[in-house]
Amino acid sequence: MHQAFIDYLKKTGLNDLELQRIEKVIIPRKLRRRQYLLQEGEIARYNCFVVSGCLRMFHLSKSGTEHILRFAIENYWLSDYESYHAGKPSKCFIEALEDCELILITKEDLDLLCNDIPNLRMLKDNWEVQCSDASQNRILSIISETPEERYARFLQTNPHVFNRVPLHMVASYLGMSRKTISRIRQSYGR
Amino acid sequence: MHQAFIDYLKKTGLNDLELQRIEKVIIPRKLRRRQYLLQEGEIARYNCFVVSGCLRMFHLSKSGTEHILRFAIENYWLSDYESYHAGKPSKCFIEALEDCELILITKEDLDLLCNDIPNLRMLKDNWEVQCSDASQNRILSIISETPEERYARFLQTNPHVFNRVPLHMVASYLGMSRKTISRIRQSYGR
DNA sequence: CGATTCTTTGAAAACAGTCAATCTGTGTGG
DNA sequence: CCACACAGATTGACTGTTTTCAAAGAATCG
Numbered sequence: 001m002h003q004a005f006i007d008y009l010k011k012t013g014l015n016d017l018e019l020q021r022i023e024k025v026i027i028p029r030k031l032r033r034r035q036y037l038l039q040e041g042e043i044a045r046y047n048c049f050v051v052s053g054c055l056r057m058f059h060l061s062k063s064g065t066e067h068i069l070r071f072a073i074e075n076y077w078l079s080d081y082e083s084y085h086a087g088k089p090s091k092c093f094i095e096a097l098e099d100c101e102l103i104l105i106t107k108e109d110l111d112l113l114c115n116d117i118p119n120l121r122m123l124k125d126n127w128e129v130q131c132s133d134a135s136q137n138r139i140l141s142i143i144s145e146t147p148e149e150r151y152a153r154f155l156q157t158n159p160h161v162f163n164r165v166p167l168h169m170v171a172s173y174l175g176m177s178r179k180t181i182s183r184i185r186q187s188y189g190r
Numbered sequence: 191m192h193q194a195f196i197d198y199l200k201k202t203g204l205n206d207l208e209l210q211r212i213e214k215v216i217i218p219r220k221l222r223r224r225q226y227l228l229q230e231g232e233i234a235r236y237n238c239f240v241v242s243g244c245l246r247m248f249h250l251s252k253s254g255t256e257h258i259l260r261f262a263i264e265n266y267w268l269s270d271y272e273s274y275h276a277g278k279p280s281k282c283f284i285e286a287l288e289d290c291e292l293i294l295i296t297k298e299d300l301d302l303l304c305n306d307i308p309n310l311r312m313l314k315d316n317w318e319v320q321c322s323d324a325s326q327n328r329i330l331s332i333i334s335e336t337p338e339e340r341y342a343r344f345l346q347t348n349p350h351v352f353n354r355v356p357l358h359m360v361a362s363y364l365g366m367s368r369k370t371i372s373r374i375r376q377s378y379g380r
Numbered sequence: 381c382g383a384t385t386c387t388t389t390g391a392a393a394a395c396a397g398t399c400a401a402t403c404t405g406t407g408t409g410g
Numbered sequence: 411c412c413a414c415a416c417a418g419a420t421t422g423a424c425t426g427t428t429t430t431c432a433a434a435g436a437a438t439c440g
Contacts, residue, residue, distance in 0.1 A: 059330055067334040069326060082323045128318065133272045135325035136259060140249055142332045143365030144257040147428085166386060175333030177429055182388055337396080356418060367397055372420055 002028050004051045005103045008075060009120075018117050025113070027104040031055075031096040038094040044083035046104040050076050053100025054164050058172070059092050068173040071161045077127050097165060147176045151184050192218050194241045195293045198265060199310075208307050215303070217294040221245075221286040228284040234273035236294040240266050243290025244354050248362070249282050258363040261351045267317050287355055337366050341374050 005026070009019060027046070031037060031053070038044055040060065050072050057080060058068045069092060072078035083090035084107055105113075114121040141150050154174060155162055162170060171181040195216070199209060217236070221227060221243070228234055230250065240262050247270060248258045259282065262268035273280035274297055295303075304311040331340050344364060345352055352360060361371040 059334065061334055065334070067330060069330060081319075082326055085319045085323070128322070129271075129275045132318070132322050132325065133275070135322065135329065136272055138329060139325065139332070140257060140259060142329070143362075144249065144251055144255070168386075172333075178387075179389085179430080180428060183428090186388085358418075368419080369398080369421090370396055373396085376420085 002026065002051060002101075002103055004074075004101075005049055008049075009123075012119050012123050014117065014119050018120070021117070022113060022120070025105060025109040029102045029104050031100040031102060033096055033099055035096050036093055037096065037102070038080060038083075038090055038092065040091060040093055041089045042083075043087055044080040044090050045106055047077055047079045047084065047107065047110055048072075048094075049103040049105075050074055050078060051101040051103060053102070054097045054161075055094055055100060056097055056165070056169065057092050057094045066172055067175075068169055071158070071165060071169075071173065073161060073164065081131075097169075142175055147174070147180050148184050148188060150174050150176070151181060151188065192216065192241060192291075192293055194264075194291075195239055198239075199313075202309050202313050204307065204309050208310070211307070212303060212310070215295060215299040219292045219294050221290040221292060223286055223289055225286050226283055227286065227292070228270060228273075228280055228282065230281060230283055231279045232273075233277060234270040234280050235296055237267055237269045237274065237297065237300055238262075238284075239293040239295075240264055240268060241291040241293060243292070244287045244351075245284055245290060246287055246355070246359065247282050247284045256362055257365075258359055261348070261355060261359075261363065263351060263354065271321075287359075332365055337364070337370055338374050338378060340364050340366075341371065341378065 006019060006023075009022065014022075037048065037055065038057075052074055055072045055078060056068050057070045057072075057078065058066045060066055070078065078094065080090040080092045080094065082088070083092075110124070114124055141153055145153065151170075151174065154170060167181060168178040171178045174181070196209060196213075199212065204212075219227075227238065227245065228247075242264055245262045245268060246258050247260045247262075247268065248256045250256055260268070268284065270280040270282045270284065272278070273282075300314070304314055331343055335343065341360075341364060344360065357371060358368040361368045364371070
């Protein structure tokens with residue numbers, strides 16, 4: 001099942017020997033809708049590549065409200081990197097929104113592999129750069145734009161996510177109530 | 191003047207040879223209050239280490255409002271990493287809020303050095319992890335907390351920044367108006 | 381078809397933003 | 411040393427928007 005993962009790696013120019021080393025340590029995992037990959041308090045030991053499916057990472061406040069920090073779909077990497085990097089208990093949950101096929105790698109294995117395989121390291125560095133750019137843009141969006149603008153930006157930037165997740169989760173991701181997102185759609189279209 | 195920078199590097203266990211290599215390529219730079227290190231449209235060619243002083247990076251919206259993306263004080267690294275990594279024109283400004291002493295390194299030089307000096311690479315990786323953790327927490331804070339809570343969190347997490355920058359910039363960083371931040375202080379103390 | 385999940389909607393209340401004026405403290409130059 | 415300018419902080423009245431809560435309407439799935 002993890003052929004998609006291999007293909008993804010091959011695009012980056014890894015040779016067969018390197019591929020074999022990677023295949024030795026990866027852990028394929030299936031998740032059904034509503035299953036959790038990570039729960040609050042656990043340590044995120046794995047970085048997770050999404051072969052198929054869709055997940056969300058969210059935080060649960062004391063008052064019981066969920067706040068979505070990220071979505072992940074095919075070809076995304078996902079983990080609670082704060083927990084992953086520091087080895088501390090996570091403050092978040094990661095939940096499958098659809099049935100998922102995932103590839104897990106422990107931080108130890110991935111770090112070792114990255115030391116020996118420059119192309120893999122590049123891949124990882126690129127992903128991290130992408131993430132940090134996305135974070136910065138998201139921060140700017142939240143502090144500077146109106147709800148309308150944020151909605152429009154999300155729709156434009158993440159159409160593939162938008163079409164797969166319930167609207168109230170988009171609202172949660174954008175930091176607005178579902179009432180507000182409904183109102184926007186009314187005037188803004190769709 | 192860049193002795194502080196050398197000391198900072200030494201703490202990470204670099205040897206003298208490595209230090210010499212680094213010293214060859216760094217560019218000391220002084221900025222006076224209100225001077226810009228980077229302006230919108232320019233490419234962020236440098237990563238910048240703050241020896242002394244305080245800076246802000248902000249975005250200027252079409253309507254003329256400034257939105258602060260980050261502050262930097264002593265021992266922080268700073269750049270518009272979106273521009274820095276991709277070599278694209280920046281959407282932001284970086285401005286000195288006080289007279290500053292900085293150490294600049296071009297991306298090319300830093301990348302080369304990091305390839306040869308594992309300790310330096312670790313240093314850089316650590317900084318990036320810190321940044322991404324901070325971003326994630328900031329996002330969570332904005333989408334899940336009330337202005338009061340965000341204010342309190344900033345006060346607690348960044349007291350050294352808080353005491354050095356004008357209040358309306360804290361407001362801008364937190365994504366609220368100065369009216370709101372004033373109101374909070376009235377009830378919340380100070 | 382029944383049950384669950386998702387989306388919209390209404391009315392009331394809470395809240396934050398705008399604008400403009402005032403107040404404060406700092407520092408500069410005459 | 412004083413006067414003035416300047417940047418920063420607070421305040422008030424008003425406006426507009428968002429949240430809350432709850433309930434009803436759609437849509438989807440087994």
